[in-house]
Amino acid sequence: MTMALTTRSAAALRRAAARAALAPSVHNTQPWRFVVDHSELEIYADYARQLRVLDPTCRQLIISCGCALFNTRVSLAHQQYDAHVKILPDAASTELLATVTATPTTDGVVDPLAMYDSVVELRRSNRRRFADEEVPIELVEALQEAAEAEGATLVHIHREEHRLALARLTQEADRVQLLDPAYRAELRAWTTDEPLRRDGVQAAAVPHVDGNSTDEIPIRDFDTRGSGQLPAQTRSSRNQCLLLLGTDTDDVESWLAAGQALERVWLEIARRGYTASPLTQVVEIPVTRAGLRSELELTMQPHVLLRVGRAPATPASRRRRLSDVLLERQ
Amino acid sequence: MSSVSVEGERLWHRVVQSATLAPSVHNTQPWHFVIVDDQTLEIYADGSRQLPVLDPFGRQMLISVGCALFNARVELALQGYEPEVQLFPDRGQANLVASLRIPAQKQPWLPIVDYATAVGLRHTNRRPFEDETVPPSVVHDLVQAAQQEHGILVEITRPEDLLAVSRLSRHADHAQNSNAAYRSELRNWTTDDSTRPDGVSSQLVPRVDGPSRDDVPIRDFDVRGNAWLPSHTRSTVKQCLMLLGTKDDDRESWLHAGEALERVLLAATLAGYSASPLTQVIEVPHTRERLQDELGLSWHPHLLLRLGRAAKTSPSRRRPLTDVLTNRSIVQPGQDLRPSSPSPARSSVEG
Numbered sequence: 001m002t003m004a005l006t007t008r009s010a011a012a013l014r015r016a017a018a019r020a021a022l023a024p025s026v027h028n029t030q031p032w033r034f035v036v037d038h039s040e041l042e043i044y045a046d047y048a049r050q051l052r053v054l055d056p057t058c059r060q061l062i063i064s065c066g067c068a069l070f071n072t073r074v075s076l077a078h079q080q081y082d083a084h085v086k087i088l089p090d091a092a093s094t095e096l097l098a099t100v101t102a103t104p105t106t107d108g109v110v111d112p113l114a115m116y117d118s119v120v121e122l123r124r125s126n127r128r129r130f131a132d133e134e135v136p137i138e139l140v141e142a143l144q145e146a147a148e149a150e151g152a153t154l155v156h157i158h159r160e161e162h163r164l165a166l167a168r169l170t171q172e173a174d175r176v177q178l179l180d181p182a183y184r185a186e187l188r189a190w191t192t193d194e195p196l197r198r199d200g201v202q203a204a205a206v207p208h209v210d211g212n213s214t215d216e217i218p219i220r221d222f223d224t225r226g227s228g229q230l231p232a233q234t235r236s237s238r239n240q241c242l243l244l245l246g247t248d249t250d251d252v253e254s255w256l257a258a259g260q261a262l263e264r265v266w267l268e269i270a271r272r273g274y275t276a277s278p279l280t281q282v283v284e285i286p287v288t289r290a291g292l293r294s295e296l297e298l299t300m301q302p303h304v305l306l307r308v309g310r311a312p313a314t315p316a317s318r319r320r321r322l323s324d325v326l327l328e329r330q
Numbered sequence: 331m332s333s334v335s336v337e338g339e340r341l342w343h344r345v346v347q348s349a350t351l352a353p354s355v356h357n358t359q360p361w362h363f364v365i366v367d368d369q370t371l372e373i374y375a376d377g378s379r380q381l382p383v384l385d386p387f388g389r390q391m392l393i394s395v396g397c398a399l400f401n402a403r404v405e406l407a408l409q410g411y412e413p414e415v416q417l418f419p420d421r422g423q424a425n426l427v428a429s430l431r432i433p434a435q436k437q438p439w440l441p442i443v444d445y446a447t448a449v450g451l452r453h454t455n456r457r458p459f460e461d462e463t464v465p466p467s468v469v470h471d472l473v474q475a476a477q478q479e480h481g482i483l484v485e486i487t488r489p490e491d492l493l494a495v496s497r498l499s500r501h502a503d504h505a506q507n508s509n510a511a512y513r514s515e516l517r518n519w520t521t522d523d524s525t526r527p528d529g530v531s532s533q534l535v536p537r538v539d540g541p542s543r544d545d546v547p548i549r550d551f552d553v554r555g556n557a558w559l560p561s562h563t564r565s566t567v568k569q570c571l572m573l574l575g576t577k578d579d580d581r582e583s584w585l586h587a588g589e590a591l592e593r594v595l596l597a598a599t600l601a602g603y604s605a606s607p608l609t610q611v612i613e614v615p616h617t618r619e620r621l622q623d624e625l626g627l628s629w630h631p632h633l634l635l636r637l638g639r640a641a642k643t644s645p646s647r648r649r650p651l652t653d654v655l656t657n658r659s660i661v662q663p664g665q666d667l668r669p670s671s672p673s674p675a676r677s678s679v680e681g
Contacts, residue, residue, distance in 0.1 A: 178513075179504035181550055182541045188555030211383065211511020221510060225554055226517030 006039050009081065009102045010328075013041040016075035016083075016100070017326050021319055022120050023071050023263060025064035026280070027051060027190040028317045030199050030325065032065050037329040041100040043069055049199075053186045054177075054284055059255050063303060065097050066259015070150070071120055072100055073260075074267070078117035080105045087256055097256060116267040123266050124316060126275040127207055127219060129231050130309030135241035139272055143308075146268045147245060151254075152261030153300045155244045163238035165295040166282065166305070167216040173281040173288040174218040184224075191224045198320045204229040205315060217242070217307070220281055230314075236279075241308040244292075246300035258303045269308055279305040334659045338368035341409060345371065345430075346655050348405035350648050351449050352592055354394035355609070356381060356519040357530050357646045361398050365657045366429075373399055373428045379528075383515045384506075384613050389584050393632060395427050396588015400479070402430060403589075404596070407443040410436035417582050427585065448599040453645050455604035456536055456548060458563050459638030464570040468601045472572065472637075475597040480583075481590025482575045482629050492567040494624040495611065495634065496545040502614040503547040513553075520553050527649045534646055537561040546571065546636070549610055559643075565608075570637040579630040587632045598637060608634040 017034040020043070025031060031049035035042040043065060050061050069085070076083040081102040090096045105111070140156050147154035157166055177183045193203035206222035207213070207230040215236040222228070245262055247254035262278075269276050283289045283302050292302055334342075346363045354360060360379035364372040373395060380391045399415070406413050413430040420426050469485050476483035486492055506512045521529040535551035536559045544565040551557065574591055576583035591607075598605050611617045612631055621631055 175504075175508035178508045180541070181538045181547075184507070184550065185538045185540060185552070185555060188553070209510050209514050211509070211514045213510060221513065223514075224517070226514060 009039050009104070010036055012076060012079045012081050012102050013039075013072075013100065014326070014328065015079065016072040016102070017041055018322055019075040019117070019120055020068040020071045021322060021325055022123075023064065023067035024123070024125060024266065024278070025067065026055060026060040027187075028199055028201050029061070029064070029190065030320050031061045032068050032325060034068075034326045035329060036326065039101055041072060041102075042096055043072070043098045043100070044095045045097050047095070051186055051190070053180065053182045058252075059250075059303065060280065060284075062097065062252055062255035063259040063262060066256040066261075067263035067266075068259075069098050069100070069256065070260040070263035070267075074113050074116045074120060076100070076102050077111035077113040080110070080114075082111075087253055094252075097252075116264070116271065119267050119270040121316070123270040124275065124314050125277050126311045126314045127205070127222075127230055127234065127277050128311040128314055129233055129235050130240060130275075130307065130311045132235070133310060135274065135308050139269075139274065139308075140241070140243070142272075143243065143265045143268055146264045147261045150261035150264050151257045152245055152247050154261070154265060155246065155296070155298065155300070155302075157242040157244055157296070162296050163242065166242065166292065167238045169288040169291050169295070170217045170279065170282040170305075172291075173285040174220075176285050176288070177281060178221070187220075187222070188224045191222050193225055193227060198318045198324075200318075202315075202317065203227045205317065206230060207234050208232045217279060218281070219277070219279065236307060243306045243308060244296075244298075244302050245304045245306065246298065246302040248300055250301040254301070255303070262304055262306075265306070273310070274308055275311050275314075276306045276308045279307060333367070334365055334657060335368055339365065339657065342371055343651065343655070344409070345402050345405045347651060348449055349373070349398040349402040350651070350654055351452075352394065352397035352401045353452070353454055353595065353607070354397065355385060355390040356516075357528055358391070358394065358519065359528050359649050359654070360391045361395050361654060363655045365655070365659070367659065369432050371402070371430045372426060373402070373430070374425045375427050377425055381515055381519070383509070383511045388581075389632065390609065390613075392427065392581055392584035393588040393591060396585040396590075397592035397595075398588075399428055399430075399585065400589040400592035400596075401449055404442050404445045404449060406430070406432065407440040408446045410438070410440070412437055412440050417585055442593075445593065445596040445600070448596040452595050452599045453604075453643050454534070454606050455640045455643045456534060456551075456563065456606050457559055457604075457640040457643055459565075459569055459604070459636065459640045461564075461568075462639055464603065464637050468598070468603060469570070469572075471601065472594045472597055475593045476574060476590040479590035479593050480576065480586040481594070482577070483590070483594060484573050486571045486573060486625070489567075491625050492571065494621070495571060495573075496567050498617040498621050498624070499546045499608065499611040499634070502610040502617040503549075505614050505617070506610060507550065516549075516551070517553050520551050522554055522556055527647050527653070529647075531646060532556050533558045534643060535559060536563050546608060546634075547610070548606070548608065565636060572635045572637060573625075573627075573631050574633045574635060575627070575629045575631040577629050583630070584632070591633060594635070602639065603637055604640045604643075605635050605637045608636060 029049040033044040192200040203225045206228040208228035209223040358379040362374040411432040522532045535557045537557040538552040545567045
C-alpha cells in the first residue's frame, strides 16, 4: 500500500474510532481503548472498568465493546471504506478483541450500514416514560432482521404467560441485586452528580425513585442520590414492546456478535424515530437468567432485554475524552 | 395570658438545649417544645418528621421523643427540680406527648443528676468496635437503668438466640433494601450537605464498598458512596448485643422505651462504652414477630443495641433552638405552635 493510501485509511480509522466511542455501554463505563496503527484499528477491552459484581463474567463489558465495533463498521461504510474485521486475532491476548483494517471501496456500491451513521449520535438510552402507542409489527420484524444480520436472535416477547414470567423474574432479579451491599456500592460508584465526570450514569438523567412506581418490569434504580429528574412513573409494564436479544452460544465471540447486533438493532430503532432502553437485571442474576430460558422455552442464550417505544428526547450521556481512549501509533 | 420571667425562660432554654441532644431515628429530631409558663413545658411530636415507610406507626418517632424527655428530666434534676410528668395530657391533641410541670420546692439531690455530664458526650457510634467483652457489672448497671424507666433490657447470650438475631436482622436488611420506598426515604434523610441541621451525615457512617461480613448488618446509610468511617464494622454475634423493650406496645410504652433507651445510653457513656442501635429487625413486622417467637419473649422488643468500646466519633448535627422551641407567652393567639411543613431539605429533594 502506498504511503498516501495508508495515511488516508488511518484518518478514516481515526474517525471510526471517534464514532465507536459513542456506543452504549453498561453503566456508561465505556470499557474500551482504541489504537490506530497505520492501516489498522485495534479494539481493546479495558478490564479496569469491569463491573465486578454485576458483570463477573465480563459479558456486558464485551457486549459494550461489540457495540463500539459496530459503530466503527458503520463509520467506515459511511466513509466508503470496506472494513475487514478480525475477531480475537491474538490467541495470547484477552484484551485485544478485534482488529479492523480499511480499504477504499472500489466497486462504488454503498454499503447499507452507511445509513446508520447519521443516527449514531441520536441513539440514546431513554429511561423516560414511554407513550402508550403500540410498536408496529413491521418495525419488530425489521429489528429481528437487523439482529440476524449480525448472527444474533431477537425474540419478541408477546405471549401473555411469557410476559408474566419475564415480569416476575425481573422483579426477583431486582430484589436479589438490591440486597447485596456490594451491588449497591458498585452502582453508587458508577452514578454521579459531578458535572465534570465523563463516565458513569448522570444522577439527574434517571427516573426519580419515590417508592410509588408500579412498574411490572422494574427499571434499575439508578437514583442513588435521590436526585433523579425524570418522572418516577416509567410505564414499564409487561404490555410494552419487549425484545430479548441472544445468541446460540455464550462465549466471548458470541458476546461480541451480540454487541454488534444490539447496536445495529438500536440504531435501526433510532433511525425510525423510536427509542429504547436496555433492561439487563434479569440476565445478570444466573438463577433468573436460567429461569428465563426455561420459562420462555428459549434455545438461545439471552443477553439483553430491550424495551422499545416512543418517548420525549433525553440528553446524551457523557463521553470520555478521545485522548483518553484513542492512541495513535506513528 | 401568663408570662414567662427571664429566669424561667433561661431555665427552659437549658432544658430544651439538653433535650435536643437526644438521639433520634435517622437524626430526624422529630420534636417541638413549647414554654407555657415558668412552671410548664410541653413536648410535642413533630409528625411532619415521621418516617412513613420505616416507621408507619410512629413508634420510633415516639421513642426519639422519649429520649428527649429523659434528657429534659436530667437537666431539670441538675437545677434541683423533679418535674411532674404527664404523658399525653390532652386527648384532643395527639401530638402533645408530655407536659412537664416543675414543683415549687427544689430538691437537694436527685439520682438522675449523675447522667448530666454524659448528655453532651453520648454519640451514636458506627465505628468498628473493639473485641474486648463488656463486663457483667456494666451489663447489670444498664439493665438496672432500663428498669428504672419501665423498660426491659436483656443481653442476648444463648448461641441459638444470637444466631436467630443475626439471621432475622439480615432478613430485615434484605427486605428493606429491596423496597424502593425505603431506599427513597433513606436517601432523603442522609446528606453530605454540611450545613443541613438534620439527617444522617456521610461523615458518621461506615463506607459500604463490597460484600458485608457482618453477622448483624448495620444499616447501609452510605447511599452516596462517600461515607467516611471504615467499612469493617465488626458487627458480629460475638459482640455484646442487648434487646430493649417494654411490656406493652402502645404509645405510652414507646415513650417509656425512649426514656429507658436514653438512660441506658447515658449509663453506657459514663462507663466508657459506646452503643449503636440496630432497629431494622424491629422495623419489619414479620421479623419482629419471628424475633419474639424464636427468643420466646413475653414482651415487645423495640430496639437492638450493640455495645462496646470504639474510637471517638463526632456528634451529629442539631436543629437550632429557634426551630424547635416556641414561647407561648410571646405567640399571637391562634398561631399554630408546631411546624407542620416538611423540612426545607426534603422539599428541595422532592422538587
